[in-house]
Amino acid sequence: MKRSRRSALAGLAAVGGAGVAGCLGGVVRDSFGGEVSDGDGAGDGAGGNGDGSGGDSERDSDGERVDGSDAGGRPPTVEADYHLAYEADELRSEALSGGVGKDGIPSIDEPSFRPIGEVNYAEGIPVFGVARDGEAKAYPRHVLSRHEIVNDEIGGESVAVTYCPLTGTAQGFRRGDTTFGVSGRLVNSNLIMYDRATDSWWPQMLATGIDGPMAGGTLDEFRVVWTTANAWAERHPESLVMTDETGYVRRYESDPYGSYAPLGGYYAKEATLFPPLSSPDEGHPKSVVIGARTEAGAVAFDKATLLADRVLTGSVADGDGGEERVVAVADPGLFTGYVYRNPDGLTVEPDGDAYRVDSEGGGFAAADLPLEPVLALDAMWFAWAGFYPDTAFVGEHTGAGDGR
Amino acid sequence: MAAETAGPTDSPAARAVGLLRRTGFAVRAALGRRDGRVTAGVVAVAYALAYGVGVGHLGLRGPARGSATGPGPVVEVAVASDPLALLTRRVGPFQYEPVALVTVGPVEYLFAPVNAAIGLGLAALVGATLAVSVVARRGPAACRLGAGAGAAAGVPGILSGFACCGPTLLLAIGVQASAGLLAVLGWFLPLSAAGLVATLLWVGSRVDPDAVG
CATH class of the missing domain: 2.102.10 (Rieske Iron-sulfur Protein)
Known part of the structure; x- marks a missing residue:
């Protein structure tokens, strides 16, 4: 009896000790950190509505894409830059911890799916839809809000579908042979991703590198459609939908920030959690x-x-x-x-x-x-x-x- | 049963040992009484639950979003794909990867072994401190324990319960995060643990050994 109690206490101490060791021994880089057009839509890459050419590295109709070689496992980039209002060093200096460590919000690297017709979704449940090269997939917002990035393949092409809850943005990127993870840092409340090939920092909304070997590069982005599960299922009845069998356990039915159906919490309040780079004179911040x-x-x-x-x-x-x-x-x-x-x-x-x-x-x-x-x-x-x-x-x- | 106390001429080390012994005695004496055990148990359980809520591991299920199989069973346990590998994976300051999700009716609990150990440890400290405080105040003889001892023990405990969910805590109280504030939030838990230990030692040092027991 006494022995078993000691064993239990020793086990508890060992686990606690491991915890303290983990806390003190590591460097915490602290975060929080689509639509495809329907498959038959036009365009791809930096200018398209989603449904892309898939996989091939050369150019779109405007000749914009020049680096699709995925050389060295780097994520593919495009030559045509997006407009930026801030210099990279200013964005770096404005980046701050979101409260968790690097990969503290784990990306989903082995997603699982089921036919969307097998799931009875409540009305208004948001999903992010992607249709490329004849394949349609939906990523439920409430699952992705706990992971922010899913490294997946669609139409035979390696892609990352990403979501930042704090800015309400869902975007897709070709990823080549590498994967993206959550850096743990934010800028303008927006998720800063990192690629696991070069550890470069990529603010999701900008799709542009701001730190690391690929700073200044522009990711090859594609459209992700923010819609509802039922609307997506009606448009793409053959679509697959990602399940919550992610390899991790999370309280997927509970959103720490609020809710979309009905709209509430952070998603409805005027207040933001982190200071924006600049504030508009008019308009509800969460419109x-x-x-x-x-x-x-x-x-x-x-x-x-x-x-x-x-x-x-x-x-x-x-x-x-x-x-x-x-x-x-x-x-x-x-x-x-x-x-x-x-x-x-x-x-x-x-x-x-x-x-x-x-x-x-x-x-x-x-x-x-x-x-x-x-x-x-x-x-x-x-x-x-x-x-x-x-x-x-x-x-x-x-x-x-x-x-x- | 008499407690050993350090004399005024003892060395700092001897005084520390004396303080620990005196505190240990006070805790044992408090837990030797029924009211002390009840206080410790109730407070520790309440604190452990509050800590679980604070770190986001314990709460009510959200509205069902969709199901392929209809309503699930009343009790359900889901385990991560590789729980041993995830066991000590740190996701943030003093927050660790859950390895199982236990659902009982409307209640969900994410079991993260390291956080469970931390929570139980803090709960034990809070429970012991309040037990000593309560017993001392209800003892037959007047003691030197101030009425604020219980509150002093509870404050850091409450703070530590929310230490790991800083951003959502800030959302609730309407404060915008800054790098400095987030850095401070990251140290809430060790600060709370240190505060609890200090409070327990202080409470122990203030108890009249002859008045408790």
Whole structure:
């Protein structure tokens, strides 16, 4: 009896000792740290709406991609940079710990899936949809919020689907032979990823390296659709959905920040958890915008306005002191939007659930207009305006969320 | 049973040993009484539960988001794919990887062995301190223990319970995080443990050995 009690105490002490040793012995780099177009959509890489060419390393239609070789296991990059409002050293200096260590939020490296038709989802449950090369997958937000990155393969191509809960951004990246992890640090509340080949830092929203051997590089990004499980299942009944069998155990049904269905907590409050790089003069910080960046500028379309009006037109800086016209259209079925360059100012009008473009007739799906696509993503307004204080804004400022 | 006390001319080491012995005696004496044991047990259990909630390992299930098989069983245990490898994996300051999720009805508990050990250790310290405090105050003879001893022991314990979930704690109280604040939050747990030990020693040193027992 006495012996067994001693054994138990010794075991407890050993575990506790291991804990203390772990705490004191390691360096904590502290974090928190899509849509595919539907598979038949246009574009890829830095300019597409999602559904890409998959796997091949050479260029898209604009010849933008130049480094897809995945040399040395590095993540593939594209030559065309995104507009940045801050220098890399300033972004590095603004990076801070999110409260956990490097990989303290573990990426999912061996995801498991089941047919989406086998799951009865509650109404309004957000998922991030990706459709590339004929394969569609959905990643439930409540699972990814505990991991932020899933290293997966879609259509035979190695990709990372990423999500930052604090900025409300879901983005996909080609990853080559390496994988991405959560660095444990944030900038402008946004997840800073690191690649396991070079340990370079990549703020998710910027898709641009700010530290390490690949600083200055631009990741090859693709569209991820922020939608609902039921909407995605209706559009892609053959889709797979990621399960919560991640290799880790988490309280997946409990979100430490709040909820999306119904909207509440952090996702609805005006307050942010970390100081933004800059704050917009107007608008609810947690209202959702469909943001797009080009080489020279950034533009944000209020998502609630876009879903209500179906078409919004605006402009973005062209880098030469002028502006170029852009147009955003809503996909009512998936509750999302797409952005296109519209240099000739063609008229875009709803045509049922599709669109009619100038003289080219109707029937164009929102993801497939005969215009040059600009990669777009959902983001909380404060996060977008924080990274791009010079952003153009189109629509009306609305409340938290996307109005649904 | 008499406690050994250090004289005023003893060396610091001897005084420390004397303090430990005196505290040990006070704890044993407090736990030797029924009211002391009840106090220690209730407080330790309450603290352990609060710590579990504080680190996010214990709580109610959220709304069901979707199921392939319908409602799950009342009691369910899910184990990580490689629990031994994850056992000592550190995810943040003084926070470790859970290896099992136990669901009982609406309640979920993530079992992280190292955090469970830390929580139990802190709970034992809080329980012992309050037991000594309560017993001393309810003892037959007046003692020198101040009324604030119990509160002094409890404060760092409460703080330590939230030490590992700093950012969400800040969200709840509406304070924006900064690098300095996060660094301080990262040390809440060891500071709390040190505070609890100091409080227990202080309580032990203030107890009149002849008045307790």
